[in-house]
Structures are given as structure tokens and as C-alpha cells.
Amino acid sequence: MKWVGGKGRLMTQLAPMLPPGVEKMRHVEPFVGGGAMFFARTPKRARLSDVNPDLVATYQAIKEEVEVVIDELRVHKASHSKERYYEVRTLYNETRATAPRAVRAGMFIYLNKTCFNGLHRVNKSGGFNVPAGRYKNPKICDAARLRASSRALRKAKIVCGGFEDLLRDAKPGDFVYFDPPYEPVSRTASFTSYAKDGFSQDDQTMLRDVYAALDKRGCRLMLSNSDVPFIRDLYHRFNIDIVRAARAINSKGNGRGKVNEVVVRNY
Numbered sequence: 239m240k241w242v243g244g245k246g247r248l249m250t251q252l253a254p255m256l257p258p259g260v261e262k263m264r265h266v267e268p269f270v271g272g273g274a275m276f277f278a279r280t281p282k283r284a285r286l287s288d289v290n291p292d293l294v295a296t297y298q299a300i301k302e303e304v305e306v307v308i309d310e311l312r313v314h315k316a317s318h319s320k321e322r323y324y325e326v327r328t329l330y331n332e333t334r335a336t337a338p339r340a341v342r343a344g345m346f347i348y349l350n351k352t353c354f355n356g357l358h359r360v361n362k363s364g365g366f367n368v369p370a371g372r373y374k375n376p377k378i379c380d381a382a383r384l385r386a387s388s389r390a391l392r393k394a395k396i397v398c399g400g401f402e403d404l405l406r407d408a409k410p411g412d413f414v415y416f417d418p419p420y421e422p423v424s425r426t427a428s429f430t431s432y433a434k435d436g437f438s439q440d441d442q443t444m445l446r447d448v449y450a451a452l453d454k455r456g457c458r459l460m461l462s463n464s465d466v467p468f469i470r471d472l473y474h475r476f477n478i479d480i481v482r483a484a485r486a487i488n489s490k491g492n493g494r495g496k497v498n499e500v501v502v503r504n505y
């Protein structure tokens with residue numbers, strides 16, 4: 239899936255920063271989003287979570303009933319048009335509480351692949367409201383990739399919930415990768431509203447407290463965020479390195495360039 243803040247293009251920089259012996263550790267990702275890190279690693283054991291219930295249900299469907307999801311996507315692919323996009327968007331908003339999980343997953347992936355910039359944005363009442371994207375030939379149904387994802391996900395426990403659940407669920411020796419909604423670089427930038435509620439500075443501080451608690455517990459921790467004084471300050475006790483990322487640097491998305499991101503590790 240396309241996901242705002244997706245780590246796909248950063249993996250070559252992040253992979254060498256993983257802890258030694260990571261292959262033997264359980265992989266824990268509390269802000270899984272598009273899951274670039276998880277799918278690049280395909281670990282033997284994992285716990286994946288996110289607060290977005292539709293995203294989590296989609297992963298569960300890919301894990302447990304991938305062939306049904308593929309069939310759904312084949313139908314979407316055959317009928318795709320701009321008009322159809324808006325019909326599916328309406329149908330998705332009307333039926334996502336009641337439709338069978340694989341049907342919802344098919345709609346979710348279809349909308350993700352054909353909407354504007356792969357955004358996932360919802361209005362105040364939770365309705366998905368992103369306009370259609372302008373793609374000549376969107377890859378709506380990549381069966382081989384879905385099956386490979388299904389195989390990877392079968393090794394994972396996938397749950398819907400906030401990062402604070404790790405206080406209960408993380409174990410000594412786990413490798414935890416945190417990729418939270420980023421602290422904005424400037425006050426006009428707003429990449430922080432992924433779900434219904436944004437991610438405030440109080441949330442960033444609570445996340446740091448969870449990070450510090452898991453550090454004491456003996457987990458190996460790696461966290462990405464934007465390189466701003468507030469974040470450096472929160473994590474000043476830990477090891478902070480820089481990676482260079484290409485991303486939108488203002489709210490209109492037209493200020494594209496390379497910006498520094500921090501990687502905070504406790505090893």
C-alpha cells in the first residue's frame with residue numbers, strides 16, 4: 239500500500255542501522271502504516287499494530303483470506319474508472335462497518351491504489367474523503383505481491399491499538415521500530431493528521447515515555463521522526479543519527495526536497 243510517511247525509499251539507509259542479531263528477535267511495529275520495514279525484513283515472528291482499524295482489518299484479510307481479496311481486486315480492476323472510484327468510495331463509507339472483511343479489504347486497497355497520492359484522510363464523522371488520483375495505469379491487483387505479503391503476515395500477530403499497548407505487550411529482547419506521525423517541521427506543515435485525531439506534542443512526549451520504559455525493560459529500540467529541536471530534546475539521552483529523506487516539506491506538498499530525519503536508537 240501507498241502510505242503517507244512510508245519508509246520504502248529509506249530502507250537502504252535504515253537496514254544497516256538495525257541491531258546486531260535482529261534476525262533472532264521478535265519484530266514489533268506499533269505504527270505499522272504501509273509496513274515498509276516489516277515487508278523489507280519479513281521477520282520470523284512479529285507483532286504489528288496501528289490505530290487505523292480499516293488498515294489493520296485489511297492486513298488481517300490479506301493474512302487469512304488472500305485469495306478472496308485478490309478476487310475482489312480483480313473485479314475492481316476490471317471496472318476501474320474515475321466515476322467508479324467515487325461509487326466505490328461511497329459504498330466503502332456506507333458498508334465498511336458491515337461488509338465481510340475481505341470485501342472491505344478489497345475496497346480499501348482499491349481506493350488506496352487509485353486515490354490522490356495514496357492519502358488516507360477521513361472527515362469528522364470518519365468517512366474516507368480523498369479525491370480520485372490521476373494515474374494512467376494504477377496497479378490495482380498485484381496477485382504475486384499480495385500472496386507474498388500474505389506469507390509474511392502469517393508470521394505476525396496483527397492488532398488494532400495505540401502505541402501505549404506496548405507497555406503491556408513488549409517483552410525483553412524484542413526489536414521495536416517506532417515510526418510515528420512526524421512532528422511538523424514548521425507550524426504550517428501538517429503531516430500529523432493521519433487518523434481522526436492528530437498526533438500532538440503531548441502524544442510525542444507520551445511516546446518518549448513508552449520508549450524510555452521499554453529501554454529499561456531490555457528491548458532494542460529504533461525510532462524515526464523529523465529532525466526538530468523538540469524531538470532531539472525528548473530523546474537527548476539516546477543515540478541520535480541522521481538520515482536524508484525526500485519528502486513534502488510544506489502543507490501544500492509542493493515544497494519537495496531532501497530533509498533530515500532522526501533515527502533514535504538505544505543501542
Ligand SMILES: C[S@@+](CC[C@H](N)C(=O)[O-])C[C@H]1O[C@@H](n2cnc3c(N)ncnc32)[C@H](O)[C@@H]1O
Pocket residue numbers: 241242243244245246268269270271272273274275287288289290399400401402417418419420432433437
Ligand atoms: C508515519 S506512519 C507509518 C508509516 C510506515 N512506517 C510505512 O512505512 O508506511 C504513522 C502511522 O501511525 C498510525 N498512528 C497514528 N496515531 C497512532 C497511535 N496513537 N498509536 C498507534 N498508531 C498510530 C497512523 O495510522 C499511521 O499509519
